[in-house]
Amino acid sequence: MSKKNKQKFETRVMTANMLVGGNVVYLVASGNWDEDIAGARLIENDDELRRLNNVAQEALVKGIIVGPYTIPIAIGSPGPNPLSKREQIRANGPTVPAGFSK
Amino acid sequence: MYRYDEFDHTIVRERVDQFRDQVARRLSGELTEEEFRPLRLMNGLYLQLHAYMLRVAIPYGTLSSKQMRMLAHIARRYDRGYGHFTTRQNIQYNWPNLEDVPDLLADMASVEMHAIQTSGNCIRNVTADPYAGVATDELEDSRIYAEIIRQWSTLHPEFSFLPRKFKIAVSGAPIDRAAVRFHDIGLQMRQNTRGELGFGVLVGGGQGRTPVIAQTIKDFLPKQDLLSYLEAILRVYNMLGRRDNIYKARIKFLVNEIGRDKFAALVEEEWERIRGGALDLHRDEINRIRAYFRPALYELITEQESAYDTARRSDREFDRWCASNILPHKQPGYGIVNISLKPVGKAPGDATADQMDVIAELAELYSFDELRVTHKQNVVLGHVRLADLHSVWQQLDAAMLATANIGLASDIIACPGLDYCNLANARSIPVAQKINERFSDPEQLARIGQIRINISGCINACGHHHVGDIGILGVDRRGEEYYQITLGGDPADNAAIGESIGPSFSYDEIVDAVETVISTFEGVRETGKTFANTWRRVGATPFKENLYGPTRK
Numbered sequence: 025m026s027k028k029n030k031q032k033f034e035t036r037v038m039t040a041n042m043l044v045g046g047n048v049v050y051l052v053a054s055g056n057w058d059e060d061i062a063g064a065r066l067i068e069n070d071d072e073l074r075r076l077n078n079v080a081q082e083a084l085v086k087g088i089i090v091g092p093y094t095i096p097i098a099i100g101s102p103g104p105n106p107l108s109k110r111e112q113i114r115a116n117g118p119t120v121p122a123g124f125s126k
Numbered sequence: 127m128y129r130y131d132e133f134d135h136t137i138v139r140e141r142v143d144q145f146r147d148q149v150a151r152r153l154s155g156e157l158t159e160e161e162f163r164p165l166r167l168m169n170g171l172y173l174q175l176h177a178y179m180l181r182v183a184i185p186y187g188t189l190s191s192k193q194m195r196m197l198a199h200i201a202r203r204y205d206r207g208y209g210h211f212t213t214r215q216n217i218q219y220n221w222p223n224l225e226d227v228p229d230l231l232a233d234m235a236s237v238e239m240h241a242i243q244t245s246g247n248c249i250r251n252v253t254a255d256p257y258a259g260v261a262t263d264e265l266e267d268s269r270i271y272a273e274i275i276r277q278w279s280t281l282h283p284e285f286s287f288l289p290r291k292f293k294i295a296v297s298g299a300p301i302d303r304a305a306v307r308f309h310d311i312g313l314q315m316r317q318n319t320r321g322e323l324g325f326g327v328l329v330g331g332g333q334g335r336t337p338v339i340a341q342t343i344k345d346f347l348p349k350q351d352l353l354s355y356l357e358a359i360l361r362v363y364n365m366l367g368r369r370d371n372i373y374k375a376r377i378k379f380l381v382n383e384i385g386r387d388k389f390a391a392l393v394e395e396e397w398e399r400i401r402g403g404a405l406d407l408h409r410d411e412i413n414r415i416r417a418y419f420r421p422a423l424y425e426l427i428t429e430q431e432s433a434y435d436t437a438r439r440s441d442r443e444f445d446r447w448c449a450s451n452i453l454p455h456k457q458p459g460y461g462i463v464n465i466s467l468k469p470v471g472k473a474p475g476d477a478t479a480d481q482m483d484v485i486a487e488l489a490e491l492y493s494f495d496e497l498r499v500t501h502k503q504n505v506v507l508g509h510v511r512l513a514d515l516h517s518v519w520q521q522l523d524a525a526m527l528a529t530a531n532i533g534l535a536s537d538i539i540a541c542p543g544l545d546y547c548n549l550a551n552a553r554s555i556p557v558a559q560k561i562n563e564r565f566s567d568p569e570q571l572a573r574i575g576q577i578r579i580n581i582s583g584c585i586n587a588c589g590h591h592h593v594g595d596i597g598i599l600g601v602d603r604r605g606e607e608y609y610q611i612t613l614g615g616d617p618a619d620n621a622a623i624g625e626s627i628g629p630s631f632s633y634d635e636i637v638d639a640v641e642t643v644i645s646t647f648e649g650v651r652e653t654g655k656t657f658a659n660t661w662r663r664v665g666a667t668p669f670k671e672n673l674y675g676p677t678r679k
């Protein structure tokens with residue numbers, strides 16, 4: 025959230041966990057929450073950030089999601105790619121096989 | 127094993143009903159997330175990276191076969207078919223739905239299990255020696271006292287909102303296998319000059335961001351005074367422990383700030399006021415609890431176990447497994463079986479539902495229906511006849527549970543790390559897997575010998591990196607995973623906190639770095655010496671030189 029206009033706005037997307045399933049979701053263009061980051065709506069300026077914050081707040085109050093926040097991303101060929109390792113793992117799931125099963 | 131009485135049943139059932147109501151109110155919107163969060167945490171339900179995580183208490187790590195089968199059922203029905211055994215002798219489920227948790231807890235309650243006090247600033251699951259009741263060196267079964275403490279501390283009204291979480295460990299043997307020096311309170315059973323049993327009491331130990339070795343505040347506490355003395359310690363802490371700074375709130379900071387002697391004097395003063403009262407442990411009460419942990423009805427075995435000896439001689443793999451995974455049992459003709467949850471390529475401490483069922487079955491058939499979860503994230507069958515071992519081993523092998531590596535380089539302790547945990551800086555599980563793969567040759571493992579490699583994904587130290595011979599700590603460097611190596615930690619009688627060895631390594635470098643540490647050790651070791659012996663003799667220099675080059679300090 026840069027105050028200075030000179031500073032370049034870091035492209036972000038809005039993420040949260042669903043209240044019931046706890047699963048990771050992203051705010052997509054339709055205003056819905058989806059598990060696939062590929063369709064996440066890009067936030068490229070402060071107005072958009074404010075607007076999507078309001079959308080997220082509403083979803084929070086309605087009990088659809090919990091813990092919304094935005095994450096910086098890079099635009100890749102299939103879609104947005106989170107910059108941090110943590111968010112990459114949130115987007116794609118654990119990097120290790122689940123339990124002992126293959 | 128301890129069985130619930132009416133009181134236990136009632137509180138657990140009432141808690142499930144209460145939580146069912148709270149979840150319904152959350153889902154209907156009556157409760158906000160801020161209101162609901164502390165309520166779900168009181169029932170062991172966290173929100174992690176990808177999903178909710180439920181932590182279920184396994185008191186002092188002991189389970190019946192029936193309970194283990196229930197853990198398997200829950201993994202299948204409410205989760206993704208597996209569970210994760212933790213360094214605190216608990217189990218965690220990584221994928222439950224919020225809606226399902228009340229039913230899940232009701233299923234748990236049907237086998238006398240729950241998730242109460244697995245989170246929050248209260249007295250957490252009391253841990254004990256995983257070989258309690260069967261070790262050859264034991265004075266008394268530590269679970270008797272762990273159970274007495276569990277009953278006293280469960281929903282203790284005065285200690286439900288302590289400055290911070292509180293962990294107690296009990297050891298009933300002179301050799302410490304419960305890491306009593308790294309708990310808020312450690313109790314080490316000992317004998318006084320009159321031959322009576324009591325406890326040495328240690329306080330203020332812990333790992334986390336500020337690791338501290340506990341200090342003794344009482345050399346010998348008679349057994350009957352156990353609860354009044356614990357109550358006195360908790361009271362002093364509850365009054366004086368810091369509540370303004372979460373990073374300085376554990377009892378270790380209080381003990382450090384006012385000094386051990388002052389702390390001990392305050393405890394003594396409080397204890398004088400309350401001892402001899404309602405908290406006195408009478409012999410009858412101790413005996414009542416002891417009866418639940420009565421030794422199994424062992425068969426008297428006099429002749430040599432020739433079948434066992436023959437199998438070891440003829441089956442090389444079985445022999446190797448016996449050498450690393452079987453410990454001597456106090457009863458002749460029996461052995462303590464350690465089941466490794468650390469095969470190549472899997473997450474340390476994970477078990478599938480099918481594996482849990484196999485373990486439950488084996489415990490029922492061969493080990494008096496009882497098993498234990500260890501803080502090293504393995505499972506123990508406490509009492510198996512040596513004559514049955516070959517058969518048990520074959521059945522374990524068929525379920526991928528016969529890895530022969532207990533205490534060796536691939537028996538790695540690892541926390542969930544960045545693959546699951548919200549607080550993590552870096553992944554632990556794949557690092558453990560890569561090290562495990564690198565050191566999978568049995569000859570090499572045997573040559574390296576006993577070594578503890580412990581990995582934590584952040585400074586909270588759930589993976590006990592401070593007390594590893596080789597500790598690995600995940601750190602964050604501008605969003606990238608890096609790993610700090612510490613050497614020379616020891617959880618037990620020679621308690622030591624690992625020493626940081628130099629700059630951290632990237633995800634791609636860390637396994638090579640660990641290999642360098644181990645080859646350095648092999649280069650300087652004297653015949654038959656362990657890593658710990660060698661570290662104490664040679665210190666950091668050779669390791670630093672090989673990791674960073676001769677000029678680096």
Ligand code: SF4
Nearest residue numbers: 541547550583584588
């Ligand atoms: S050590 Fe850190 S990353 Fe690992 S489980 Fe604990 S809090 Fe999570």
